[in-house]
Amino acid sequence: MIYNNRNYPHPVLGIGDDFINGNLNVDLKVSSNGVQIEIIPIFVLSNADLNEFIATGTATYISHIYCRGTLYREVFKTQKSLSEPIMIPAQKLNGEVEIDFFICASRKVDKYKSRDFNPDYGNTEFEIDRGDVFAYAGKGKFYANKSPEELKSISALMNIDCSNKNKEPMYLDYSGEKITLMLSIEDYSNYKLIKGNPQYHGVILSSLVLPALIEALYFLEDETSKDYEVHAWYKALKEYKDKTKKYPDPLRMAQNIIDNPINKCFEQLTIDEAYE
């Protein structure tokens, strides 16, 4: 859900330039023991009026948790900037989970105004009801029931399968949860012959997986790739791309994801040479 593009009927801290002073930030920690998911938000509020509202119980910190995969949507309230951990059974959440952080009114405020409002508001006073939003801190995201290793491993992103043509160039199919690298019948049967042999892992990675991954990373830059944004492969690659600034180009990025396949390939090929 997107909250920062909405037109609220009163100024909201954190939305556009409604306020000229103050901030609401949240430091988020999420962990799981497999049975429970523990969420610890630490709210950092710098705005005198809203701090006063929190202290008097007029306003409340809110963590709004939404998992589209399991239709889970709940709010958790606290008066403390560091609250008790939020505990959610792991079986309630699956895949991407969004957490949005707010300050909401817990009681009616008849004449709400603040010296920190944008001067454009002049002396306007606003009527605030319970549940109205005072401040928005933005969104956090995590993946439930997926280990970081599971999300990062190449097998979590890509399959190899056989197309129905005898001879044709390999191509990618993006419609599944994983990207499928389609090989012709002849290529696929040769691939099956060597895939179980560790001696050829480097060759498979360099000749099949690496170009496929480069292609997928380029595809990610194309607008049409957004049609696949709910798929696991899209989320994993997008997150990797957004977080890893070390290598800006798909060629080096792909090599980094699959842990330097060219090096592995040469190593295996040269070792074979040495034995001959």
Add this chain to the structure above:
Amino acid sequence: MSKQEIKFFSTFYVDKLYRDVAATENYDSYLDKEFVYEEKYAKGPTGIFIDSNLKLNPQRSDLENSIVLYEGLRGLNEVQASDERLWAYLTHVHFWDYMQGRWPIEDSKKPISRIRERYFLRNLNLESITRNGLSRLWWYAHITFDDNKKNKYELTETLLQRQDLVVGITERAIGTNKKIRISLLEYLRENPSIAASENLSRELIKVLNLYGGVKMLPFLEISEIKKILSDLGSSIAA
């Protein structure tokens, strides 16, 4: 009553079935009496059991089938119930007859779209969960089941009285929060004149959705949301 353990199709196999239908445009296998699948891709153990004789009847209403399926799969948790591998197995194997009766391919103007939408659960979101031919039935009951009511499926009845209500509630964000869902369905139940009118109920859902755009409705109590609904209901009925 004999129980059998449900299997899951592997992710690889689900992707393959899905891709094959679109790539080859060949859906002959979806017209057969039995769906022939590759046994090696049906994996277990899953720890999910179902009565071997449990059947759904395509001639019966979604409400009846929803209750039968939910009762038959009461042990399922939300993570399992959002897993495509489970529903793809059930649509293609255990409930194949029901699927063929309820979502016949031969009658469809867009057979490939129907197969992809009703036999699979591609994207983990509100819309696809309530489109898959079986998961929709389970989720309708799950999100409305109320153990505290004499008739535990009272709100399921309200939800499923008309398809536009189902779409309006389950495919919008307001339908994802239990308090909003209960408030809305109880309000409709208590106000049959609005519930019976497609225009009024659609307008009510629309304005509630707009209202929820700027107010944190899940923060409120059910009584407060129902008061808002009452005000909105009065204004649209005026």
